[in-house]
Amino acid sequence: MSTADTVSTDVLIIGGGPSGLATAIHLADLLKSAGLERRILLIEKGASVGSHILSGAVIKTDVFKSLLPDVDFAEIPFNAKVTKDAMMMLSENGKIHVPFHPPYMSNKGNYTASLGQICRYLAKKAEEKGVEIYPGFAVSEILYDTGKVIGAKTIDTGVDHHGNQLENFQAGNRIEAKLTIFAEGTRGSLTKKLIQKFDLAKGKNEQIYSLGVKELWSVPEGNIAPGEVYHTMGYPLRDEFGGGFVYGLNDNKVALGLVVGLDYADPTFDTHNAFQVWKTHPFIASILKGGKLVEYGAKTLPEGGWYSLPKLYVDNAMLLGASAGF
Numbered sequence: 180m181s182t183a184d185t186v187s188t189d190v191l192i193i194g195g196g197p198s199g200l201a202t203a204i205h206l207a208d209l210l211k212s213a214g215l216e217r218r219i220l221l222i223e224k225g226a227s228v229g230s231h232i233l234s235g236a237v238i239k240t241d242v243f244k245s246l247l248p249d250v251d252f253a254e255i256p257f258n259a260k261v262t263k264d265a266m267m268m269l270s271e272n273g274k275i276h277v278p279f280h281p282p283y284m285s286n287k288g289n290y291t292a293s294l295g296q297i298c299r300y301l302a303k304k305a306e307e308k309g310v311e312i313y314p315g316f317a318v319s320e321i322l323y324d325t326g327k328v329i330g331a332k333t334i335d336t337g338v339d340h341h342g343n344q345l346e347n348f349q350a351g352n353r354i355e356a357k358l359t360i361f362a363e364g365t366r367g368s369l370t371k372k373l374i375q376k377f378d379l380a381k382g383k384n385e386q387i388y389s390l391g392v393k394e395l396w397s398v399p400e401g402n403i404a405p406g407e408v409y410h411t412m413g414y415p416l417r418d419e420f421g422g423g424f425v426y427g428l429n430d431n432k433v434a435l436g437l438v439v440g441l442d443y444a445d446p447t448f449d450t451h452n453a454f455q456v457w458k459t460h461p462f463i464a465s466i467l468k469g470g471k472l473v474e475y476g477a478k479t480l481p482e483g484g485w486y487s488l489p490k491l492y493v494d495n496a497m498l499l500g501a502s503a504g505f
Contacts, residue, residue, distance in 0.1 A: 184352050188220040188311075191330055191356035193318055193369065195223030196232060197294065198500025199362030200301035201246055207308035219310045220354065222333070224317035228302040229295035231364075233393050233476045236294045236434075237261065237286050237408060237426060247304060256300050257290035258428045259405035267462065269414040269423075274462050277412075286408050291426045291434070321369050321376075322353060328496040330355040331369060359496045365479040370502040379489035379498075386483040386504050389421060392454040393436035393477065398470030403427040411463075415456040419443045420482075423457055425466060432473070433466060440482060451477070481505070 190206065192199045203221050210217050225231035243255055264286045266277040302312055319334040330353065337348035361370045365388065374380050407427035416422070420440035427433055437454040457463060481487070481504040488504045491497055499505070 184350075186220070186352055186354045188330075188354065188356045189217040190219045190358045190360065191354050192219065192221040192360045192362055193331060194362035194364060194367070194500070194502070195221055195225065195228045195298065195302060195312065195314065196362060196364055196500060197298060197301070198502075198505070199223075199360070200228075200298060200305055202360060202362065202499060203305040203310045203312075204246060204301065204308060207305065207310055211308070220356070221305070221310055221312045222316040222318070222354070223312065223314040225314055227299075227314050228312065229298040230314075232295040232298050233391075233478050236292050236297075237289050238292045238297070239289050250304070256292065256296040258292045259290065261286045261289045261291065261408050262404060262406035264408045265410075267409055267411045269411050269460055269462065271414055272461060274411075274460075284410060291406060291408070291428050293428075316352075318369055319351060321359075321372060322355065327494045328359050328373070330359055357495065361496065361498050361502050362500045363502045365481055365501045367502045370498060373493070373496060373498070374489050377490075377493045379491075379493065381490075383489055384483055384486045386481055386487045387440065387442055389438050389440045389480045389482050390450045391436050391438040391478050391480055392451050393434065393475065394472055395474040396433050396435065396467055396470045397473050398431055398433055398467060400431050402431070402468065402470065403433050403466050405429045411457075414460060415453050419445075419448065419453075423463070425463065433470070435463070435466075438480065441479075 192203055199221060203219055207219060238257065240257065266280060266284060268275045268277055306312055316333045318331045320332045321328055322330040322332055332353050333351035335348065335351045337345045339345060361367060361373060363370050405427050409425040411423035416439065420442065421438050423437045425433060425435045437450065437457050439450045439453065458467060481501055483504055489498065491503055
């Protein structure tokens with residue numbers, strides 16, 4: 180039987196998504212400017228960085244100028260600059276172009292992108308700054324000493340579905356850190372435990388969530404231009420909170436999806452089924468006509484906003500990204 184090994188680091192970041200990687204880069208720069216040498220270790224449960232990130236996003240690029248001020252903007256793997264940005268109200272067979280744009284929905288100057296590619300790029304930049312990144316490691320428990328967080332333990336492997344050890348059992352590693360940063364994404368398994376143990380959500384609204392069902396299509400040339408962005412309201416949703424999105428990418432690709440709040444009252448409602456219905460609307464169907472599905476997936480999103488954010492830190496630990504409810 181194998182026993183757990185212990186790894187020591189100054190900073191442990193759990194999660195290799197945009198928030199975890201951006202934190203690693205920014206922290207490495209801060210330490211360098213202060214003349215300090217500290218070990219930053221980032222672990223990611225996916226087999227590789229970006230493998231658990233769903234393709235298709237519209238990105239505000241100014242943040243990259245702040246995060247990576249010395250990097251040539253042209254080398255960042257953005258896809259297409261937004262050329263058209265419209266919001267549509269759908270009825271069963273028709274559509275109305277909404278004449279005004281909610282300010283926070285405006286994408287003027289933004290770029291479409293594959294978030295998976297962006298994460299792989301950020302990981303490369305983080306490693307250039309000395310950050311150690313280890314994909315393929317999921318965590319199972321928080322480590323404590325005298326009630327304070329001192330790191331996390333990766334999962335045991337070689338166990339059956341009852342938790343019994345098999346011949347190939349390998350104990351997970353203890354990773355002890357002076358600071359542990361939780362960037363696990365929505366409702367991270369350890370984040371939930373941390374919030375509960377230290378009552379970090381005291382006095383806050385309950386967090387609420389939506390589910391985004393997404394697909395990436397390859398379509399005939401002319402169906403949609405690179406950089407065309409549409410957001411939809413209405414059909415097929417009734418009383419449900421949510422809407423659809425369509426992002427035109429380079430190489431005749433299009434990312435699209437439907438995001439629906441998980442607080443719907445109808446127990447028979449199915450987000451994936453509603454997404455399939457949405458794709459039959461004449462406006463969406465005209466974009467997909469003659470195309471083929473390349474990738475598909477789904478992702479939950481925190482929707483509670485400012486008043487649902489928990490306290491973001493406790494001794495030796497902090498929360499960020501979707502784990503924090505941003």
